[in-house]
Amino acid sequence: MTEMTLYIGDRNLSSWSLRAWLVLKQAGAAFREQVMRLDRPDTRDALRRVSPSGLAPCLAHGDVRIWDSLAIAEYANELFPEKALWPADRAARALARAVSAEMHSGFAELRRFWPMNFARRDMRHLCPPPVRRDIDRIAAIWTECREKHADAGPFLFGAFSIADAMYAPVVSRFMTYGPVELPPLAADYARAIFDLPAMREWGEAAKAEVAGSP
Structure with missing residues (x-):
């Protein structure tokens, strides 16, 4: 290739x-x-x-x-x-695409007030009502997906999918500006994403990048 x-x-x-x-x-x-x-x-x-x-x-x-x-x-x-980066089941695949598209085009207030700052923790930034609404919607998405697919694995649709990649930076934001209170299933999901070896690799590289900045 x-x-x-x-x-x-x-x-x-x-x-x-x-x-x-x-x-x-x-x-x-x-x-x-x-x-x-x-x-x-x-x-x-x-x-x-x-x-x-x-x-x-x-x-x-x-x-x-x-x-x-x-x-x-x-x-x-x-x-x-x-x-199998999308779920095999047609209904699950449609939902995965819908929540991915929602992340792709939405949550403008969360992006505006809480930009990604991967290497930082517990900044406890302001959380105005529009950001709280975005957080609540994201938590609802995560909870719905996990309720439907909890038996298949720790991610939104059981196995890792594109939908998880779309929401991974949100998990980072919740770590940076948190702690953010989430429902239990959503909190468990956030931990599963942050514990991914690839996420840890990205985080270590981000820390090294910040330490090496002029």
Whole structure:
């Protein structure tokens, strides 16, 4: 297979990069990662050289360029069908796609007030009502999915899926700005995501990145 390169933003800051990276990691894909440092004078020009949108992440695979996290996840699902990155059951797969799309396009207040800061803990930032509403909706999604699939494994649909990658940065935010009170099933799910070896790998790299920043 032609080598893949995933261009990602700073691990500490780029939630969308984490989503794409986590899917590829969980799929067992062989890929090279290239960090494009964000919030610097040359960031936009550097990104435009590798990403049509000028944003991260962007996956390069031969002549293919994919510059959206959910599209990268779908591409990985087609490359590695044996990994079952969407649930096999049609109804579960439809729900997984719905909650993934909701994450992809929604929760603007959570993003605005609580940007990802992976290496930080217990910042106890303000939690205005719009953020609380986003948290409550996310907790409801997690609880519904876990109630339906608790017997199949620790993730939203039992086994790890693209939906879990979409919500992984939210788990990070809850650690950074928390502790956030969650219903039991949602809290257990958050712990399962944060305990993933790939999440721990990303976290260690984020800490090293922050420590090495000028």
